[in-house]
Amino acid sequence: MKWQDTHITEVLVIGAGLAGERVAVEAASHGHECTILSLVPPRRSHSTAAQGGMQASLANVAMGYGDNPDTHFEDTVKGSDWGCEQDVARLFVNLAPIAVRQLSYWGVPWTRVVPGKKVLPDGREIEDLPEKEGLIAQRAFGGTAKWRTCYAADGTGHVLQYSMDSMVIKLGVTVHDRMEAVALIHDGEKCYGAVARCLRTGAFRAYLAKATVIATGGYGRIYGTSTNAVINEGTGMAIALDTGVVPLGNMEAVQFHPTGIVPTNILVTEGCRGDGGYLLDKNLHRFMPDYEPVKKELASRDVVSRRMMYHIRQGYGVESPYGPHLWLDIRHLGTEHLYTNLREVCTICGNFLGVDPAKDLIPVVPTQHYSMGGVRTNIDGDAYGLKGLFAAGESACWDLHGFNRLGGNSLAETLVMGMVVGARVADYVKEAVVDFSPPLVSDAVKQQEARVQQLMASKGTENVYALRKQMEETLLNKVGIFRNEADLQEAVATLADLYARSQHIRLRSNGLGPNPEMSAALRLPGMLRLALCIATGALNRQESRGSHYREDYPKRDDANWLKRTLAYWRPGADKPELQYESITINELPPGDRGYGEATGVTQLGD
Amino acid sequence: MEQRTLTFSIFRYNPATPEITPRMQDFQLDENPNMTVFIALNRLREEQDPSLMFDFVCRAAICGSCAMLINGRPQLACKTLTADLPDHITLMPLPVFKLVGDLSVDTGTWFRQMCETTEAWIHTDAKFNPKAEEERMDNAIALDIYEAERCIECGCCIASCATANIRDDFLGAAGINRMARFLIDPRDQRSPAQVFEVMGTDEGVFGCIGLMACDFLCPMEIPLQTQLALVRRKMMAAALSCKCKH
Ligand SMILES: Cc1cc2nc3c(=O)[nH]c(=O)nc-3n(C[C@H](O)[C@H](O)[C@H](O)COP(=O)(O)OP(=O)(O)OC[C@H]3O[C@@H](n4cnc5c(N)ncnc54)[C@H](O)[C@@H]3O)c2cc1C
Ligand code: FES
Numbered sequence: 001m002k003w004q005d006t007h008i009t010e011v012l013v014i015g016a017g018l019a020g021e022r023v024a025v026e027a028a029s030h031g032h033e034c035t036i037l038s039l040v041p042p043r044r045s046h047s048t049a050a051q052g053g054m055q056a057s058l059a060n061v062a063m064g065y066g067d068n069p070d071t072h073f074e075d076t077v078k079g080s081d082w083g084c085e086q087d088v089a090r091l092f093v094n095l096a097p098i099a100v101r102q103l104s105y106w107g108v109p110w111t112r113v114v115p116g117k118k119v120l121p122d123g124r125e126i127e128d129l130p131e132k133e134g135l136i137a138q139r140a141f142g143g144t145a146k147w148r149t150c151y152a153a154d155g156t157g158h159v160l161q162y163s164m165d166s167m168v169i170k171l172g173v174t175v176h177d178r179m180e181a182v183a184l185i186h187d188g189e190k191c192y193g194a195v196a197r198c199l200r201t202g203a204f205r206a207y208l209a210k211a212t213v214i215a216t217g218g219y220g221r222i223y224g225t226s227t228n229a230v231i232n233e234g235t236g237m238a239i240a241l242d243t244g245v246v247p248l249g250n251m252e253a254v255q256f257h258p259t260g261i262v263p264t265n266i267l268v269t270e271g272c273r274g275d276g277g278y279l280l281d282k283n284l285h286r287f288m289p290d291y292e293p294v295k296k297e298l299a300s301r302d303v304v305s306r307r308m309m310y311h312i313r314q315g316y317g318v319e320s321p322y323g324p325h326l327w328l329d330i331r332h333l334g335t336e337h338l339y340t341n342l343r344e345v346c347t348i349c350g351n352f353l354g355v356d357p358a359k360d361l362i363p364v365v366p367t368q369h370y371s372m373g374g375v376r377t378n379i380d381g382d383a384y385g386l387k388g389l390f391a392a393g394e395s396a397c398w399d400l401h402g403f404n405r406l407g408g409n410s411l412a413e414t415l416v417m418g419m420v421v422g423a424r425v426a427d428y429v430k431e432a433v434v435d436f437s438p439p440l441v442s443d444a445v446k447q448q449e450a451r452v453q454q455l456m457a458s459k460g461t462e463n464v465y466a467l468r469k470q471m472e473e474t475l476l477n478k479v480g481i482f483r484n485e486a487d488l489q490e491a492v493a494t495l496a497d498l499y500a501r502s503q504h505i506r507l508r509s510n511g512l513g514p515n516p517e518m519s520a521a522l523r524l525p526g527m528l529r530l531a532l533c534i535a536t537g538a539l540n541r542q543e544s545r546g547s548h549y550r551e552d553y554p555k556r557d558d559a560n561w562l563k564r565t566l567a568y569w570r571p572g573a574d575k576p577e578l579q580y581e582s583i584t585i586n587e588l589p590p591g592d593r594g595y596g597e598a599t600g601v602t603q604l605g606d
Numbered sequence: 607m608e609q610r611t612l613t614f615s616i617f618r619y620n621p622a623t624p625e626i627t628p629r630m631q632d633f634q635l636d637e638n639p640n641m642t643v644f645i646a647l648n649r650l651r652e653e654q655d656p657s658l659m660f661d662f663v664c665r666a667a668i669c670g671s672c673a674m675l676i677n678g679r680p681q682l683a684c685k686t687l688t689a690d691l692p693d694h695i696t697l698m699p700l701p702v703f704k705l706v707g708d709l710s711v712d713t714g715t716w717f718r719q720m721c722e723t724t725e726a727w728i729h730t731d732a733k734f735n736p737k738a739e740e741e742r743m744d745n746a747i748a749l750d751i752y753e754a755e756r757c758i759e760c761g762c763c764i765a766s767c768a769t770a771n772i773r774d775d776f777l778g779a780a781g782i783n784r785m786a787r788f789l790i791d792p793r794d795q796r797s798p799a800q801v802f803e804v805m806g807t808d809e810g811v812f813g814c815i816g817l818m819a820c821d822f823l824c825p826m827e828i829p830l831q832t833q834l835a836l837v838r839r840k841m842m843a844a845a846l847s848c849k850c851k852h
Contacts (some may be wrong), residue, residue: 023664040661041714043759044669101740107728107793109751112743134742153752158668162755168716177714178706200706202622220717229663264639264684266666321638351667351685363640464654466665507659515706517656 001445007203007477009035009174010429012193012209014181014236017043018157018414019393021164022517027211028171032429035174037181037196042165043297046217046229050157051344052267053139053149054411056096059087060113060135062126063147071145074588076406079143081394082548083372083402083557084566085583088379092286092400099415100136100150103569107163110136110152121588141407142270142301149408154296155343157411179205179515182522183356184212184239184389185436185444191389192436194239196352197522202387202513204448205440210432214240214375214383215418222527223480224472227260227267236395236528240375243531245385247579249376249397249476252537253528255547256481258304261365263322264352267369268345268362271454273297275341277330279308280361281316284327302404302481302547304365309481311485312365324538327361334358339414359561366481368436370394370410372401373534376566381421386431392421399560399564399583403546455521456511460504464521467498471524471531474498479535484551487537495535496575533567533576540578541565558590610637612688614650615696620707630696631655632753643676643697647709658789659708667674667825668760673765674709675702679763682825700765702774714799715760720781720821724804726788729796754787754833756826763830765818775809779820779830786833789840798844806841 011027013020016038024034038045049460059067072093077084104110114137115130141149152159168175178199185192185206193208216236221229230361240246260267273279278286279297291307292299299307306324311317317324330345331339335358338346342357349357375391376384377398392398395412400413478491511518542551543557563580570577612635619628621761633650644665651658658775661669667685674683675690675698688695703711720726763779764770770778777785785805805811814834821830 024646040663040669040671041717041759042670043717044663044714046664047668049664049668050757071745098736099832101738102734104737104740105728105730105732105734107791109748109755109791110743112745112748114745134744136740137745153749155752155756158758159752159755166721170725170727175718178712199620200712230665230670231663261644263638264642264665348666352642352687354687354689465656507656509655510623513619513620514659514710515622515657516651516659519657548660 001444008208008434009033009284011211011425012207013213013215015215017045018047018160018164019418021168022213022415022418023213023392023422024173025167026419028173030426032426037179038177039180041177042175043161046232048161050159051154051413053151053156053408055148055149055408056100056412057148058097058136060132061138062128064138067146074142076590078593079404079406080402080541081404083545085399086587087584088398088400095416097421103163106167108152108159110150113137143406181239182448183444184243185441186243186386187440188245190387195448199514204445205442206445208436210429210434212389214395215393218371219395219530220368222475222531224338225260225265226368226474227257227265232446233523233527234530235523235526237374238530241529241569245570246383247376247568248533249373250565251373251533251567252541252546252548253403255370256305256366257369258308258366259328259364262325262363262365265367266352270350272328272330272345275333277328280316280327280329281311287311305481308366324574325363325365328364329361330357370405372405373397380424390421390425392417403548434541455507458506460506462501462505464505465526467502468524471498471528475531479538482551483538488535491535492539495528495532502528529569536576537565538569576583610693612637613694615700618708637688637852641688643686646688659710661710670760673760673762680823682760689804700761702764703761703768717759720777721728724785726784728793732795751787751791754783757828758826762825766819766823768817769813769815776813777810782837783830783833785849786837798840802841802844804844805837811838811841
């Protein structure tokens with residue numbers, strides 16, 4: 001390693017999405033020096049893809065009048081199927097309105113209230129009052145009792161990220177993009193920073209800091225199909241797990257969305273079905289009424305996903321080079337409706353499928369969408385297990401979402417948790433000093449350099465892309481929407497085998513510089529460790545809760561399973577060690593979610 | 607539809623092996639239905655040459671990572687369907703930006719620099735009051751700001767700009783559009799004279815020679831010509847009012 005390349009900073013934030021940038025802005029506003037690492041320029045982070053909006057109980061629009069943090073709290077806890085930390089949810093709902101307004105102050109062009117009478121699709125007439133004119137507008141999202149989702153036209157995530165990044169630039173926060181954190185530097189008690197690999201040159205570099213924050217987003221891409229960006233590979237969670245002392249919480253809690261398009265898995269909004277779209281099978285038969293005579297296509301997000309997968313398994317999927325899919329039919333909604341109310345859907349279909357939804361069917365399949373699990377932290381954002389390590393955003397398990405996240409709550413989480421953790425980190429670094437032992441640092445870097453050398457010299461036979469494909473398929477087929485003992489056992493065995501084989505990868509290219517095959521080979525073992533945490537957690541949890549659905553245990557079981565999974569990966573182990581902890585339930589005791597189906601949740605939106 | 611075999615001619619250069627000079631390399635690939643250049647490049651990497659470098663993030667035309675020259679024209683590779691292209695497809699990295707390797711270029715550094723030069727953030731003396739209701743705004747203004755804010759910093763306008771190709775300090779359509787976004791935002795308290803310092807120069811609006819390839823090529827269909835005219839008009843007004851005062 002080259003010591004002269006070592007970068008020293010007070011706060012090291014790994015990840016430049018909304019959560020990471022919000023933490024950095026808070027810490028920098030308290031006068032602390034921050035450095036952000038990111039795989040890509042901040043404005044290309046996955047947060048920019050969120051279109052729907054963020055929840056905060058402002059009560060600005062007619063359908064939101066009377067809303068307050070209590071109602072938001074209740075929606076969140078029910079949505080989580082009582083898996084969330086209630087003190088965290090309480091803190092969150094109280095701060096969300098402040099976060100939204102602060103973003104307005106920083107420049108977000110939130111859509112605003114235009115007063116007047118309006119007619120809803122179901123014929124109800126409502127009126128937005130003149131005294132609310134110009135306040136932040138809010139729209140409906142599933143699973144919420146009130147219209148609470150603040151939005152900026154059809155690009156909420158984009159404008160939030162651009163405004164956050166403008167603050168990062170204003171405050172002069174250092175950003176190193178194309179810089180991938182590949183290991184944490186720690187001694188089993190305290191975290192001293194991270195080793196990173198430059199994706200421009202392939203070189204390793206040590207970053208030393210008083211506080212290190214993981215804000216690396218979700219791991220969607222370890223599943224074969226995901227609505228997530230292609231860089232969402234979970235490496236941030238993996239390096240926390242690799243320490244052997246930091247646990248990941250509830251990794252088996254994985255959310256699926258019914259309508260990702262085939263082949264690119266880009267999300268099309270649930271508004272298509274909300275507005276009256278049908279799902280058809282290979283015989284062009286509308287099958288949802290067969291399963292759900294009352295709610296049909298409008299049954300809850302997890303129920304529809306499950307019915308779709310079941311129908312495909314029965315052999316009714318449409319074959320394609322990209323695997324079987326079903327059709328979404330919105331032709332009957334009419335050109336005018338489609339081109340005004342579902343404009344983004346038309347654009348996506350035109351751009352990525354070359355089809356016109358007014359005339360053609362849209363190929364769709366249920367698709368991995370959100371990771372509820374992540375680096376387990378306390379309510380302040382301190383990671384379990386290591387002092388000086390924090391986490392925020394989708395990569396964290398703060399535990400706001402429990403076993404099912406509500407649409408619109410994750411953008412809000414990135415900003416609220418970013419604010420909370422940023423303030424906590426600012427406090428922490430005031431007391432802390434940069435101290436580290438040079439051998440600890442150089443050993444951490446050498447260990448990574450050795451991995452590269454080993455891959456360059458490998459006599460193995462395994463192909464990184466082939467192994468990766470098998471991991472994706474195993475998770476999708478055996479640890480997906482339907483889960484059962486036999487499949488999960490098989491998944492754990494297959495993944496364990498793939499993990500062993502991932503130690504014998506041989507590159508087919510020279511691996512020099514920013515070589516993408518080398519990057520993939522370095523990442524794969526960590527991704528497989530996450531996959532094993534998910535599969536093992538799912539196998540152990542003998543109940544159905546939120547998005548975790550066990551065919552062999554279809555009911556929620558509060559007597560035995562009202563608890564959170566903590567997955568550890570001890571040094572040298574070949575499988576995770578699971579522990580359980582209790583959930584903070586200080587306000588709302590477990591009850592019926594009120595969605596009709598025991599494990600269902602109605603969620604419209606993104 | 608008859609299945610085609612496509613030929614991709616791809617620019618290759620890895621800075622880690624400078625002794626190998628830049629070259630074009632040909633690959634063959636069977637076309638599948640709904641194949642985008644994103645899918646094609648990933649298949650080429652996984653099946654034929656795992657060292658191939660390119661950038662995709664959202665693969666949904668949202669993040670601006672994947673602009674490249676496709677048969678000579680700057681566009682987003684993720685939203686380009688191969689069905690719309692001839693059998694022979696040439697892929698080159700975007701000009702103007704620093705090359706990272708093969709089809710990958712460093713747009714991030716360029717855009718951060720542009721944002722620093724234009725001070726692309728809200729300038730205000732107001733303090734945020736966490737207890738207060740938000741400041742009101744007319745929805746029409748919010749939508750106008752949103753329209754300009756839709757830029758995804760992909761770099762297509764810069765790559766196609768005659769001035770940016772010869773002057774590396776030119777802010778280009780992306781920079782001018784960014785400034786327009788703040789000019790129409792009532793929260794930004796900068797005076798026309800302050801904006802003039804950055805924009806009323808040859809690096810700013812007056813560097814544009816009016817070819818307007820940017821307006822034609824913008825994947826987000828932002829009306830760049832209109833935005834440029836807006837900033838120009840404001841800069842002329844600022845220049846005149848400064849002169850009058852002297
Ligand atoms: C299609 C889609 C639509 C959505 N719509 C909504 C919505 O309407 N409302 C809502 O509330 N939520 C929505 N979500 C969820 C929400 O967008 C995400 O949960 C949220 O944006 C995550 O933000 P983040 O900051 O935690 O992570 P990200 O935005 O994913 O950022 C992660 C950052 O970490 C960096 N990084 C990752 N690994 C490393 C590493 N090893 N080293 C260095 N840097 C690293 C990346 O470069 C990136 O900068 C949607 C999600 C999807 C997929
Ligand atoms: S990959 Fe994001 S715009 Fe193409």
